[in-house]
Amino acid sequence: MPIIVVRSAEFTQLHVLQAAADQLREWFGPSSGVGVSPIDGRRPMFPEEEAHVQRAVSRRRDEFSTGRWCARQALAELGEPFGPIPVGPLRNPVWPEGFTGSISHTDGGCAAVVARCAAWKAVGIDLLDRDAAATLPAGAGRFLTHRHEDLAASASAPAWVPPLALLFSAKEAAIKALSPWLQRFVDFHEIRLQFDEGAFTATLDGAEMKVAGWWTTVLDKLIVTGAAMNAKTAKTAKS
Numbered sequence: 001m002p003i004i005v006v007r008s009a010e011f012t013q014l015h016v017l018q019a020a021a022d023q024l025r026e027w028f029g030p031s032s033g034v035g036v037s038p039i040d041g042r043r044p045m046f047p048e049e050e051a052h053v054q055r056a057v058s059r060r061r062d063e064f065s066t067g068r069w070c071a072r073q074a075l076a077e078l079g080e081p082f083g084p085i086p087v088g089p090l091r092n093p094v095w096p097e098g099f100t101g102s103i104s105h106t107d108g109g110c111a112a113v114v115a116r117c118a119a120w121k122a123v124g125i126d127l128l129d130r131d132a133a134a135t136l137p138a139g140a141g142r143f144l145t146h147r148h149e150d151l152a153a154s155a156s157a158p159a160w161v162p163p164l165a166l167l168f169s170a171k172e173a174a175i176k177a178l179s180p181w182l183q184r185f186v187d188f189h190e191i192r193l194q195f196d197e198g199a200f201t202a203t204l205d206g207a208e209m210k211v212a213g214w215w216t217t218v219l220d221k222l223i224v225t226g227a228a229m230n231a232k233t234a235k236t237a238k239s
């Protein structure tokens with residue numbers, strides 16, 4: 001019988017990512033698929049994907065190809081055959097007809113969520129690891145926060161989570177859901193968050209547009225956020 005040696009850092013990484021995947025499944029429900037993986041330079045890409053990172057440094061190639069691999073795993077869970085996931089004009093992944101989804105990377109790992117459009121019109125996810133959360137510059141609040149934003153409600157997060165880091169991650173998830181839907185770039189200060197325990201609502205300035213979100217921490221190593229637009233909200237937003 002072959003002996004598989006998994007280094008302890010890799011094991012921890014995988015364990016954390018799998019716990020994040022469980023949480024994402026719970027949030028996005030049975031009409032969604034989830035893929036996670038440590039960053040792995042051996043993941044194959046389709047030619048159009050390869051072309052996108054042709055001139056990129058190897059680290060970027062690896063996170064991009066791992067993200068695509070996670071996305072294909074997520075699609076496969078929903079019965080979709082393997083195929084390319086091109087890059088859209090806003091740097092967003094372009095999903096197969098009838099699907100929406102989102103990809104996020106950290107230093108060590110990637111996650112992707114894909115959902116049927118019948119279930120969610122748009123989704124966004126973000127993973128932020130503990131070290132990255134701790135190094136967010138205090139001055140970042142200037143360009144991250146909305147003038148009417150109150151961070152106090154995020155106080156139910158563990159002590160190692162800086163409120164600004166949670167806000168940053170939640171806004172990234174909301175932006176990833178909103179930006180392809182609106183077909184434009186969305187900035188942090190356009191979005192106002194309201195936190196509740198384990199959840200948040202992101203409202204886009206000047207529009208009757210909201211996305212519902214969730215947040216959690218995983219094994220004291222990772223902040224995970226998710227945002228989703230349902231059919232009802234999407235209809236209001238487009239009208």
Ligand SMILES: CC(C)(COP(=O)(O)OP(=O)(O)OC[C@H]1O[C@@H](n2cnc3c(N)ncnc32)[C@H](O)[C@@H]1OP(=O)(O)O)[C@@H](O)C(=O)NCCC(=O)NCCS
Nearest residue numbers: 064067090091092093103104105172176179180185186187
């Ligand atoms: C766009 C943004 C959300 C990406 O997040 P990030 O912290 O750089 O990195 P993450 O690893 O969490 O996510 C990266 C993934 O987000 C996805 N992504 C990038 N731009 C996106 C967009 N406009 N809409 C949806 N998803 C997007 C991609 O899948 C990308 O990975 P890939 O290039 O390997 O496919 C982030 O740069 C951001 O919040 N910017 C806000 C301000 C801004 O720049 N606005 C303009 C962009 S909308």
